[in-house]
Structure formats: C-alpha cells, structure tokens
Amino acid sequence: MRNPNHNRIISYIAIVFEIFIAGISIVLFGTERLNIMFYLGTTIAFSGIVYGIFKVRCPYCKKRLHLKGIVHDKYCQYCGKEI
C-alpha cells in the first residue's frame, strides 16, 4: 500500500508537468491554434487531479486526506492513526 503523502506528490508532479508541457507548446506553436501537446498536457493534469482524489486516502479508515500543500501529514485527521 502506497503512502498517501507520496500519492499527493505524484499528483502535484502531474500538474506541474502539464504546465511545463503547455508552456513548451505555447512557445513552439503559439496560442492561435491549440495543438496535441496542449491537449496531452491537459489530460495529464486531469489525470493527476483524479489520481489525487482517489489515492490520497488514509490507509486505515480510507477517508480522503487534503490535497493542499506539500507538507506531509503525520497522522490521519479522522482516525488519528500514524500514516
């Protein structure tokens, strides 16, 4: 079972990666016509958000933990067990 703190970081990496891909896409191709890189990046970002929603959960009580910030949670805010 993966640590929910690690899953939160993976989710953030996907979102940052999307911004990076979209930025390269705009630099290379401009903003007049959106291209495949932009759509690919957007898909990756949404995947990261969905991944975060489904995977950043307490391993004991399965309740969803927050997605704000990169500070790791030491304890579950619902059941109080150590993560």
Ligand SMILES: [Zn+2]
């Ligand atoms: Zn819990």
